[in-house]
Amino acid sequence: MNYVEAAVSPLRKTGQIKLHGKEAFERMRKAGRLTAECLDMLVGEVKPGVSTAHINQLVQDFALDHKAIPATVMYRGYRHATCTSVNHVVCHGIPNEKPLREGDMVNVDVTLIVDGWHGDSSRMYPVGEIPRRAERLIEVTYEAMMLGIAAIAPGKTTGDIGAAIQPFVEAQHMSVVRDFCGHGLGRLFHDEPNIVHIGTPGEGAVLKPGMFFTVEPMINLGRPHVKVLADGWTAVTRDRSLSAQFEHTVGVTETGVEIFTTSPKGYDKPPYNV
Ligand code: MF3
Numbered sequence: 238m239n240y241v242e243a244a245v246s247p248l249r250k251t252g253q254i255k256l257h258g259k260e261a262f263e264r265m266r267k268a269g270r271l272t273a274e275c276l277d278m279l280v281g282e283v284k285p286g287v288s289t290a291h292i293n294q295l296v297q298d299f300a301l302d303h304k305a306i307p308a309t310v311m312y313r314g315y316r317h318a319t320c321t322s323v324n325h326v327v328c329h330g331i332p333n334e335k336p337l338r339e340g341d342m343v344n345v346d347v348t349l350i351v352d353g354w355h356g357d358s359s360r361m362y363p364v365g366e367i368p369r370r371a372e373r374l375i376e377v378t379y380e381a382m383m384l385g386i387a388a389i390a391p392g393k394t395t396g397d398i399g400a401a402i403q404p405f406v407e408a409q410h411m412s413v414v415r416d417f418c419g420h421g422l423g424r425l426f427h428d429e430p431n432i433v434h435i436g437t438p439g440e441g442a443v444l445k446p447g448m449f450f451t452v453e454p455m456i457n458l459g460r461p462h463v464k465v466l467a468d469g470w471t472a473v474t475r476d477r478s479l480s481a482q483f484e485h486t487v488g489v490t491e492t493g494v495e496i497f498t499t500s501p502k503g504y505d506k507p508p509y510n511v
């Protein structure tokens with residue numbers, strides 16, 4: 238894999254991994270923090286009777302109030318400020334008017350562009366009381382993401398991230414989705430490298446200080462297989478088992494890793510206790 242100093246690279250996907258400097262870290266902290274504050278704002282709003290379209294509207298309003306742009310609007314034909322993935326929806330759920338019901342769980346995925354830089358993060362929101370197996374899936378998924386992030390340091394590889402996630406998840410008799418992965422980002426939404434959430438230690442691209450990417454494992458209670466519905470976006474589990482996801486945006490530092498999208502309010506994972 239080739240690397241390029243981001244400050245002098247063209248603003249497009251070049252097939253090289255961009256390495257960012259100090260100012261870029263400052264920008265990503267800003268974008269990441271606002272994205273996390275947006276997800277914090279949703280705590281207390283996600284409850285029985287509320288629609289995912291309403292959640293989307295709250296995110297859209299928050300973004301505009303804070304001079305940020307939701308990156309998904311007009312992205313490859315997508316038209317909404319969030320993806321809202323309910324129950325067996327794996328990712329890219331399209332907000333709609335159907336009210337959420339007690340016992341549902343929903344992933345809300347928000348990407349905000351702040352001064353040209355992308356913060357990309359998602360969390361799970363329980364709708365009222367949820368079944369124990371849904372709670373367990375959410376706990377395992379959050380832990381899986383954090384184990385993946387803990388494997389990040391200069392000299393490690395992208396394969397080390399997946400290798401930290403997969404055995405942990407499979408030991409709980411759950412499965413890691415293969416069809417979607419994390420991604421480099423910065424001034425671009427989706428860039429090199431791909432971050433696959435399964436893997437072999439030492440394989441893939443070597444991690445270097447200044448790399449920015451997401452870790453965003455999707456974990457299923459059943460089999461890993463997904464299918465995309467006729468709308469061209471909504472990905473669901475083939476076996477209709479529940480699926481959960483968390484996502485953080487991170488940067489590789491000289492000594493390890495920095496998470497840009499940590500919740501200022503401590504609402505990184507449920508229960509949010511409000
Ligand atoms: N936010 C998603 C991600 O984590 C991407 C959504 S693209 C969309 O990469 F078009 F579906 F919104």
Ligand code: CO
Pocket residue numbers: 357419420451453484
């Ligand atoms: Co992402």
Ligand code: CO
Pocket residue numbers: 346347348357358359484
């Ligand atoms: Co996202």
